Amino acid sequence: MPSPSQPSTGERRPRAMVIDRAWRGLGPGCRALSGPGGAPLTRTVKLIVLPLIVRPTLRPEFAADFLGAREAEQLDALIRESGAVLEATAQWFTLLKKTRRALGIVAGNPQDLYFQRCFELATEHGAPGPGAEAAAKSVLADVVDATGGRTVEALKEHLADSARRARLDAELTAAWVGxxxxxxxxxxxxxxxxxxxxxxxxxxxxxxxxxxxxxxxxxxxxxxxxxxxxxxxxxxxxxxxxxxxxxxxxxxxxxxxxxxxxxxPGVGRSASTATLPAPFDRTLFERLFTVLQTSTHREHLPTVPELVEREVGRSxxxxxxxxxxxxxxxxxxxxxxxxxxxxxxxxxxxxxxxxxxxxxxxxxxxxxxxxxxxxxxxxxxxxxxxxxxxxxxxxxxxxxxxxxxxxxxxxxxxxxxxxxxxxxxxxxxxxxxxxxxxxxxxxxxxxxxxxxxxxxxxxxxxxxx
Incomplete structure (x- = not known):
């Protein structure tokens, strides 16, 4: 029998549509991982659903963009079977965001930093229970240590020094002329x-x-x-x-x-994702702002001072x-x-x-x-x-x-x-x-x-x- 959330047709269906329909069938428990209309967030699909549940490298039948009826039903069933751990993931994510605000942590995108950690917590412990707050603080501390100061705030502080800014501007001028x-x-x-x-x-x-x-x-x-x-x-x-x-x-x-x-390029000292100029027109700050905002494993990046020095030549x-x-x-x-x-x-x-x-x-x-x-x-x-x-x-x-x-x-x-x-x-x-x-x-x-x-x-x- 076809899965209840999937149409009974022999036509091939986009994998993204199969995931969307299956996700909506999970109910309100996954709201923290969903958009306003109930669909999974893009980062939910990218960071949780595909790599941790679908795992197309291990299940090549789910790797194609379009799935046959049988594969679509199997994928639908796989996501529905993961409903409990996904609901627990959403609860952990809510708790981590609350704890993050209480600790005054503002660096980085919470979805990028915590989605996969929350799935790990949900897989190991289920929904948050006794001791969950301590576990949340431990995860937040681990993430802060892993970033090693590679944050937008650290970049802003590094480029706030007037003497350093003047030196970088001179280096940019020399590199551009040369x-x-x-x-x-x-x-x-x-x-x-x-x-x-x-x-x-x-x-x-x-x-x-x-x-x-x-x-x-x-x-x-x-x-x-x-x-x-x-x-x-x-x-x-x-x-x-x-x-x-x-x-x-x-x-x-x-x-x-x-x-x-x-x-x-100039040095710059601020950036906004809503108003970023075209790539070649960005300042050093704007170029590195994007890198620091989107990197999920910042521990693999150079330190902020090294990032800035390298970006002078790269820009x-x-x-x-x-x-x-x-x-x-x-x-x-x-x-x-x-x-x-x-x-x-x-x-x-x-x-x-x-x-x-x-x-x-x-x-x-x-x-x-x-x-x-x-x-x-x-x-x-x-x-x-x-x-x-x-x-x-x-x-x-x-x-x-x-x-x-x-x-x-x-x-x-x-x-x-x-x-x-x-x-x-x-x-x-x-x-x-x-x-x-x-x-x-x-x-x-x-x-x-x-x-x-x-x-x-x-x-x-x-x-x-």
């Missing part, structure tokens, strides 16, 4: 060979290593530096035409800067990255990004490479399956004052969100000295970013539609006295 000029034309052509092998089982592409050896990522970075109007004279239109990517409607920097040429390096394999992955990502077609405007699943076809096929299935996605491209009036139109525009220019998220992910790897050794590892990052952007857009559409639905409901009739 950048290497472009010595050859940036060429994105070889990227297609790598992307054509991506996603094909057993395919090997020596082109990735060749691109790294030839410094294709560095060439792109230097080309972006040297394309200032003063360098091209009256032919600034050549820069605007964006021949680099084979498209005239996208900027060569693909939205990684709001300027024609990336500006010299003035080609594409804002030190490692050439990561720079080459920016080239690959750019080539993939300009061929993304979530709306299927090409009439079918198109793209110059296998990677394009894989990502576009997945995204276009998403567009055809979810009613919310279809509404974003409706030609009718936008009843919410522009939110749906803005979401539709995101689908028309998907390269912008894709490249921004890709750069952030590669920057995090660069900070941790985590190079990409081959095409397969690069594809894992490229594909992961595509999935992340797609799921984020889906969540935003659902939120907009939920808001529209709530606003359109008629007000309740006043009751007579």
């Amino acid at each position: 950048r290497e000029a472009a010595t050859g034309a940036a060429d994105t052509g070889p990227a297609d060979e790598v992307l054509d092998a991506c996603g094909v089982p057993g395919a090997v592409s020596p082109a990735f290593a060749a691109m790294v050896r030839a410094g294709h990522g560095s060439l792109l970075g230097r080309a972006l530096w040297s394309a200032h109007p003063a360098d091209v004279g009256d032919r600034a239109d050549l820069w605007d035409r964006a021949d680099l990517w084979g498209r005239s409607d996208v900027p060569p920097h693909l939205g990684l800067t709001a300027h024609r040429v990336p500006p010299r 003035c390096a080609p594409l804002g990255l030190h490692d050439e394999s990561l720079r080459v992955t920016v080239v690959l990502g750019g080539r993939l990004a300009v061929g993304l077609d979530p709306l299927g405007t090409g009439g079918s699943v198109t793209g110059p490479t296998a990677a394009h076809r894989i990502v576009n096929s997945r995204w276009q299935r998403e567009a055809s399956v979810l009613r919310a996605r279809r509404m974003t491209v409706s030609p009718g009036p936008d009843p919410d004052g522009g939110v749906l139109n803005a979401l539709a525009q995101d689908l028309r220019t998907p390269w912008a969100a894709y490249m921004r998220r890709l750069w952030v992910r590669l920057h995090g790897r660069d900070v941790r000295d985590a190079a990409l050794p081959d095409a397969a590892s690069a594809w894992s990052v490229l594909d992961g970013v595509a999935r992340s952007v797609m799921m984020d857009h889906r969540a935003r559409v659902r939120t907009a539609l939920r808001s529209l639905s709530a606003n359109s409901e008629p007000a309740a009739e006043p009751r007579s006295a």
Whole structure:
């Protein structure tokens, strides 16, 4: 018999949808791990459900994006069977947040820091009971020790010293002036060979290593530096035409800067996730703020003073990255990004490479399956004052969100000295970013539609006295 939370159909279903439906069937006990609409938080799926319950590396039948009816029922049952430990995890998370506030701890994102610790506590002890407060304090102390002072607050304190700020500003000026000029034309052509092998089982592409050896990522970075109007004279239109990517409607920097040429980075002393500028336009503080906010294992990061010193050179390096394999992955990502077609405007699943076809096929299935996605491209009036139109525009220019998220992910790897050794590892990052952007857009559409639905409901009739 089909699971009660899953439809009885032979069609393949998105794994994310199976997880969502199963989660909603767990009831209110998991509210602390859920969003306003009852769906699991993105971090709940990323940090708890997939790695600790689904465990697709050990259960390859659950690793695919789309599951058959049998696998969907099994996954649904697996999540429902984990309901008790998930409810206990939610209770531990609530307790840890309460204890954290009592102790005056403000560093880091509680979900990133405590979700997996709470699951461990729930697995070992069940729901919080006698001695739970002491256990919570112990976990909080362990997390604080593990971060080793690698916090946003420590970064803010480090950069508050005026003499240190002046020295760093002088170092940034010297590093920016000393950048290497472009010595050859940036060429994105070889990227297609790598992307054509991506996603094909057993395919090997020596082109990735060749691109790294030839410094294709560095060439792109230097080309972006040297394309200032003063360098091209009256032919600034050549820069605007964006021949680099084979498209005239996208900027060569693909939205990684709001300027024609990336500006010299400053030191900075504050940041907000809601107002972060484009990656190439960020200060040292903003670059490291993102790293410290999103890192789940800060003990593996350099100390704050070392992070700052390294970021001076990195921020003035080609594409804002030190490692050439990561720079080459920016080239690959750019080539993939300009061929993304979530709306299927090409009439079918198109793209110059296998990677394009894989990502576009997945995204276009998403567009055809979810009613919310279809509404974003409706030609009718936008009843919410522009939110749906803005979401539709995101689908028309998907390269912008894709490249921004890709750069952030590669920057995090660069900070941790985590190079990409081959095409397969690069594809894992490229594909992961595509999935992340797609799921984020889906969540935003659902939120907009939920808001529209709530606003359109008629007000309740006043009751007579």
